[in-house]
Amino acid sequence: MASDGAAGTPAKVTPKKANLLDxxxxxxxxxxxxxxxxxxxxxTEDTRLGNLKLGIGAAVIAVALLAQFYPKKFPQNREFLLGCIATYVALNVVLLILSYTKEKDAILFTHxxxxxxxxxxxxxxxxxxxxxxxxxxxxxxxxxxxxxxxxxxxxxxxxxxxxxxxxxxxxxxxxxxxxxxxxxxxxxxxxx
Structure with a gap:
């Protein structure tokens, strides 16, 4: 955000407004x-944790898509589907652990x-x-x-x-x- 001349003060732009009941x-x-x-x-913002979470999220989506569009039908792909389900759950648990241990209430990580x-x-x-x-x-x-x-x-x-x-x-x-x-x-x- 640009400053209005005084060091460290916000520029005079449209006022920020919030719903006080929310x-x-x-x-x-x-x-x-x-x-x-x-x-x-x-x-400067450190985006490494966010990028890691996005990568894991993309892997979760890839596993779900792979399970959905696998060329064989259900009885033949049973073991493959079980593997996809286990991988899906494991990756979501990793995301949950990252949120609880690293992220907590953080709104910003910096360098x-x-x-x-x-x-x-x-x-x-x-x-x-x-x-x-x-x-x-x-x-x-x-x-x-x-x-x-x-x-x-x-x-x-x-x-x-x-x-x-x-x-x-x-x-x-x-x-x-x-x-x-x-x-x-x-x-x-x-x-x-």
Missing amino acids: PHSIKHLLDETISDVVKSKGY PPAGSFNSTGLIISSKLPRFSDMYTLTIDSADLQSISANKPVRFSKSVTKWFTKEGVLVEGLFWKDVEKLIDDYNSERKSK
């Missing part, structure tokens, strides 16, 4: 904005900023529990074993601090809060 709409809008803020700080001495990027994750207005944002190191890994930093605030009554995101306030959290994470690294 927590998924609110979280989606805030998560998109966080991605813009993090990228404006020099971090380290270009030109920095850090050897690890960030994992940005967020939560907006059902029936709650408390949005929690967490920044953690992408590689916890790295020497440049830091302790995670987080904040929790009510989403009512960033939205008007009409559902328009007060982007400047939200950007400042997210930038402060990124700065807190980076200053934690310097104080090690």
